[in-house]
Every structure is written in structure tokens, then in C-alpha cells.
Amino acid sequence: MAETSILDSTLSLPGSGVSDTVRQDEDRPKVHRVMPGDTLWDIAKFYFDDPYEWYFLQQVNTIDEPVLLQPNTLVDLTLQDAFPLSVLYLYGDAWLIEGGRKVALEQGIAVDEGDIVETGRGASLTLEMSDGARAVVPSNSRVMVNRDGERGIRLILVKGEVESQVPSRQNSGRPYNIQTTSGVLGVRGTRFTVSYGDAAVLSSVYEGKVAVQSQQMSERAQVAAGQGTRISQQGDIDVVGLLAAPQLLSVTSLAGGDLEVLVKPIAPASGYRAQLTRDAQSLDVIADQRSTAPEFIFPELPVGDYYLRVAAVGNQGVVGEYSQRLIPHFSTGVTVTREGDAWRFDWKRQNNTPHKLELAFDKSFDQPLISYPPATTGAVLLRQVPSGEVYWRVVKLDDKGNITSVIDSGLLDASG
Incomplete structure (x- = not known):
């Protein structure tokens, strides 16, 4: 298309001046009125000096055909930066690491580029990005939050685990990667978990796809929903199927506020995992346990309604599919x-x-x-x-x- 269509279209926007140079953030209008022949590629090149920003314009505006724009419609130009992140939920003790000092985190506090967050024993922290992506950092974990490119996110998992929930509209655009010393996992889907221990990096993909690459660049893999991976310290990548979601046999409120959970055993599980959350999306996690036996006791749990989800753990340590149930917990003292x-x-x-x-x-x-x-x-x-x-x-x-x-x-x- 001719460049004049872009220039002409900006004249119809109140308060926006015509310019033959790239618009600066403070001068850039919030919307662009489409003229005949406009494409998202050209709009992105004119306003952002980068035609590849059309990916983000397509997501923000939910446009199906980026080269067949309807004249006189409006294109939202307000691309969101992922930063700063904010603490959406917090249970237990968590800290921001600044120059070797630990500063206690609170709900609502901003977490910016280069910050390190850490959770204590029995704690859980949920970070929310500006585009709605969330990262749940459970007990005994440490994560550094970095940029990936101009608007992407890279979480460096130093220890512990991160469970990511990424809006599907963001999948083809903003980079979202989780890095460890053994490998990098890049989001091509919406929900997955990465844990990092002494022996290996383990991941479970529950929705969408994840691209896995060993740190030595020696191996790569595409992991689909229902699959998991184990990346060894040597960079070997094993892709395995997730164990099926186990059946809950019973959930019983005991005296003193304890909650007993019994799970039907699954072969060849090496263990089981159970979480209690306050929401169906499993963002507000208040308890997380692992056991080699299919049974759990959550001690001194306050009376209320909770979401319980349980999974079987495979022989390689990969957490399988979760089953979930809303449970009422009540006082059972006699x-x-x-x-x-x-x-x-x-x-x-x-x-x-x-x-x-x-x-x-x-x-x-x-x-x-x-x-x-x-x-x-x-x-x-x-x-x-x-x-x-x-x-x-x-x-x-x-x-x-x-x-x-x-x-x-x-x-x-x-x-x-």
C-alpha cells in the first residue's frame, strides 16, 4: 500500500499531527482509523518502526485477516508492556531479594525487571503480568524476572517450580520463556509447569504446546498437551506421556480442622501431589503436598470451601494430569x-x-x-x-x- 494512506488516516484522528517520522510514545495516537489498502504490517511499521509488531496489534484487536482490514474501522495502538508484574495472590512468607536483602512481599506490590522473588516453606505466590499472564511460584522456590526482547518475559528459575498460565491470545506474539541452567522452555500454549531440582528439569504441559531446548543447544523438542519432559544436566530431553488424573476416593474433615484425602492408586505412579486452592483456576494456592502414598492430611485447615486437585507423579518425577473438585470443609469435632x-x-x-x-x-x-x-x-x-x-x-x-x-x-x- 502507499504510505500516504497511513499519513492521510492520521489526519482524521483528533489531536494527532502528521509526521513523516516514526511516532514517539508521547505523540502516538491511541487508535488508527483504517484507510483503503492499510495492512497491520504497514500500520506497525509507521507507528512503531517495526513491521513485526503487527503480531501484537492483531492480538490486541482480535483481527483475523491482517491484510484485509475494513476501511473506517479503528485499530487500537496501545500495545501493553508485560512490566511491571504485580503480586496477585500471596499465601505465607515471600520476599523480594534486593542486594542480598530480603524484603517481605505483600499482595499488590509491583515486581519489575531484574527482581528476584522467593517463597518460604508452605508459601505460594502468584504474579500477574499486564496482559493477564500469570505465574504461580509455590513453596521453596526462587525466580528472577527478566525481559525477553522488548516486550517479552523470561523467568529464570533458580530453584523450585513455576506454573504458568498464559492467555491464548498472547501465544504467537509476546515471548514467554522459562530458563534454567539445563534448558529453556518457550510457551506455545497456555498452561504448563516447570520444576528445577538437583537432578533434572521437569515439565508438564496441560494446555497448548511448549518448545523445549537444552541449554547446550544439543536437543530440542515440541511438547504438546498431555506430555511432559525431563531435561538432564547433560542436556538430554526425554518426552513422556502424563499419567491420567487419579480418582478421589474420599475427602474427610477430621477433628481439629484436619482434612484427609484418599486417592485411588495408579500404576506406575511413584508418588502423588495434592493442592488446595481458593479458586478454580488454581492461582490462589494455600497448601501443596507430595506423598509417596495416595493419601494426604492437611492439618488445621480453616473451615470453608476449597478446590482440591490431585495428580499422580510418574517414575521420572513428571507430574501428571490433575483431577479437581470443589470441597466443603467443616468442623468435625464431636x-x-x-x-x-x-x-x-x-x-x-x-x-x-x-x-x-x-x-x-x-x-x-x-x-x-x-x-x-x-x-x-x-x-x-x-x-x-x-x-x-x-x-x-x-x-x-x-x-x-x-x-x-x-x-x-x-x-x-x-x-x-
């Missing part, structure tokens, strides 16, 4: 009250979760005086309890009637 000559035991339970109330003179409960499985979810009223000190406990049973856990326990003084 309330014991005296009502005349009877004792009332009341606790929250469900019809499909069998329990049993037991009384005994010995706290080992080897020879229970009473072993009563309630037929309903209502309170249990016991009369003619023997005098003296009597131990009690409420236990949870499996389908065969075997005790799986103690819900709550205590001591009755029935002498009065």
Missing part, C-alpha cells in the same frame, strides 16, 4: 454433653461415610464396652454409662467395617 442420666454425642457426618462410637475403660480400646455404628446422621444418646473414668472415641470405617481413622476422642467422667 460435641459431648450430659443430659440427665444420658450422654449426648453429636458430630457432622454423611450417610455414605460409616462411623462408629466406642467406649472403653482402657484408652487402647482393645476391649470396648460399647461399639455402636449410628444408623442415621443424628446425635447419639447413651444411657447407663458405667461410673468412673470412661474413654470414648469416634472412628471412621471402610466398606468392610475396618477402622481407617479416629475422628475425635476424649474422656468421660461419669462419676457425677
Whole structure:
């Protein structure tokens, strides 16, 4: 197209002057009115002195055909820089590392180019970029935030893990890479996890694609959704399939606020991972556990609703697909009250979760005086309890009637 179409079109924009040079940021109008023959390539070259910025213009304006623009329509010219990032969610202790000093992070604080963030034990931090991309930094991780090109992001993972969620509209434009000493992973998709330990770099791709390249430049791989990688210290890249999402067998609120999670075992899993979050997107992570057994206990969890997601870990350490469920967590402590000559035991339970109330003179409960499985979810009223000190406990049973856990326990003084 002729350059005059660009120049002429700028005349119709209020407050914008005609110039035969590249527009500076302070002079650049916020929109461009399309003239016949305009293309995103030419618009980007005129306003930004870089025709390849048409990728970003296409994303910002959701334009399907960059060379077939409808005359008289408006093109948004406000390209966003990814910086600064901001702390979207924070749970536990996290710090900004400045000159060897640790400065405590708070929700809403800006994180800029060259900053290093670190999370403490049991903590989780979510960073949000200006275009909506997010990076979740879980417990015991350290990440340096750098630029990648003029508007891209490069997260240097020093230790620990990063889970990235990148808007799909950004995939073909702004660079987004995660770097370790063993390799670089570049986003070609929307959701993936990278963890870095002593032995290798591990990744899991849940949506889209990720380009993987060893630091020695010796190997490259394209990893699709449902796959993961292991990059050795020597630069070897192994691509593996993710294990299927495991089935949740039970989620039980226990006494004292503990939450018990049981997962159906998967072969050939070497372990399991469970996370609790406050949101369905798994950005506000409040607890994260790994276990070699398919069971977890989250201690002293406040009452409320949570999203629980669990995954199986493969033999190479790659975390598999997650299953997710919204769970209510409630107080399950047993309330014991005296009502005349009877004792009332009341606790929250469900019809499909069998329990049993037991009384005994010995706290080992080897020879229970009473072993009563309630037929309903209502309170249990016991009369003619023997005098003296009597131990009690409420236990949870499996389908065969075997005790799986103690819900709550205590001591009755029935002498009065």
C-alpha cells in the first residue's frame, strides 16, 4: 500500500499531527482509523518502526485477516508492556531479594525487571503480568524476572517450580520463556509447569504446546498437551506421556480442622501431589503436598470451601494430569454433653461415610464396652454409662467395617 494512506488516516484522528517520522510514545495516537489498502504490517511499521509488531496489534484487536482490514474501522495502538508484574495472590512468607536483602512481599506490590522473588516453606505466590499472564511460584522456590526482547518475559528459575498460565491470545506474539541452567522452555500454549531440582528439569504441559531446548543447544523438542519432559544436566530431553488424573476416593474433615484425602492408586505412579486452592483456576494456592502414598492430611485447615486437585507423579518425577473438585470443609469435632442420666454425642457426618462410637475403660480400646455404628446422621444418646473414668472415641470405617481413622476422642467422667 502507499504510505500516504497511513499519513492521510492520521489526519482524521483528533489531536494527532502528521509526521513523516516514526511516532514517539508521547505523540502516538491511541487508535488508527483504517484507510483503503492499510495492512497491520504497514500500520506497525509507521507507528512503531517495526513491521513485526503487527503480531501484537492483531492480538490486541482480535483481527483475523491482517491484510484485509475494513476501511473506517479503528485499530487500537496501545500495545501493553508485560512490566511491571504485580503480586496477585500471596499465601505465607515471600520476599523480594534486593542486594542480598530480603524484603517481605505483600499482595499488590509491583515486581519489575531484574527482581528476584522467593517463597518460604508452605508459601505460594502468584504474579500477574499486564496482559493477564500469570505465574504461580509455590513453596521453596526462587525466580528472577527478566525481559525477553522488548516486550517479552523470561523467568529464570533458580530453584523450585513455576506454573504458568498464559492467555491464548498472547501465544504467537509476546515471548514467554522459562530458563534454567539445563534448558529453556518457550510457551506455545497456555498452561504448563516447570520444576528445577538437583537432578533434572521437569515439565508438564496441560494446555497448548511448549518448545523445549537444552541449554547446550544439543536437543530440542515440541511438547504438546498431555506430555511432559525431563531435561538432564547433560542436556538430554526425554518426552513422556502424563499419567491420567487419579480418582478421589474420599475427602474427610477430621477433628481439629484436619482434612484427609484418599486417592485411588495408579500404576506406575511413584508418588502423588495434592493442592488446595481458593479458586478454580488454581492461582490462589494455600497448601501443596507430595506423598509417596495416595493419601494426604492437611492439618488445621480453616473451615470453608476449597478446590482440591490431585495428580499422580510418574517414575521420572513428571507430574501428571490433575483431577479437581470443589470441597466443603467443616468442623468435625464431636460435641459431648450430659443430659440427665444420658450422654449426648453429636458430630457432622454423611450417610455414605460409616462411623462408629466406642467406649472403653482402657484408652487402647482393645476391649470396648460399647461399639455402636449410628444408623442415621443424628446425635447419639447413651444411657447407663458405667461410673468412673470412661474413654470414648469416634472412628471412621471402610466398606468392610475396618477402622481407617479416629475422628475425635476424649474422656468421660461419669462419676457425677
